[in-house]
Amino acid sequence: MAVAAGTITIGALVFFATKFRARPGSGPAQHGEDGKIPIRTVLIIVIVMASVLAGAGYASFQAIGVYNNPPNGWNDPNALHVNVTGQRFSWSFNCTSGCGVPAVLTVPHNKIVILNITSIDVFHSFGIPDLRVKADAIPGKYNLIWFQVSTTGTFPILCYELCGAGHAFMRAKLVVT
Ligand SMILES: [Cu+2]
Structure with a gap:
């Protein structure tokens, strides 16, 4: 899209700069009266x-909504719901099916996982x-995020707040098993 937009913009620039350039004896530009x-x-x-800008902005917010929300909603009964608790200096995981021990969150692949x-x-x-x-992870507040991994593997989890x-x-x- 950037290449297309750049081609159109620079193409128009070159076209107009060439077509309407000052020529010897052409005098000042005449647009209106x-x-x-x-x-x-x-x-x-x-x-x-x-x-154009309003349309692009609207589309951006729509896309944010699509990626922010899990496909079947936050209360999806088929999803794996995990409570995640941060404390200095470790993460612990808790869910009804026993998905986690301290420092290791184990989930099945292709499963929608919702973290609280x-x-x-x-x-x-x-x-x-x-x-x-x-x-x-804020004391007294609960933030939801979700993910779904299609392959098996091990991925690092980090703390991003000093x-x-x-x-x-x-x-x-x-x-991911
Ligand atoms: Cu921390």
Whole structure:
């Protein structure tokens, strides 16, 4: 899309710069009756540009909604729901089917996993960089994120909020079986 937009923009630039360039004896540019661009033309350009930007902004927010929300909603009974608790300096995982021991979260592949993240001491931030998943872990607050992994593997889990002397060691791992 960037290449297409760049081609159109630079193509138009070269076309207009060539077509309307100053030539010997051509005199000042004449657009409207007084030599200025008519206000109607300016208005049309502004409205078209504003519409394009508004449309792109709307589409962006729609896309955020699609990626932020799990396909079957946050209360999906078929999803694996996991409570994640951060504390200095470890992560613990808790779900009804026994998916986690301290520092290891084990989930099946292809399963929709919904994490309910909180902290019991200071601000932390739970992140799985390989999955582009991250949410703050805040005492007294519960943040939801979700993911679904189609392959098996082991992925590092990190803390993304400087939380004290052991912050760098506040690691866990995700095991997808
Ligand atoms: Cu932390």
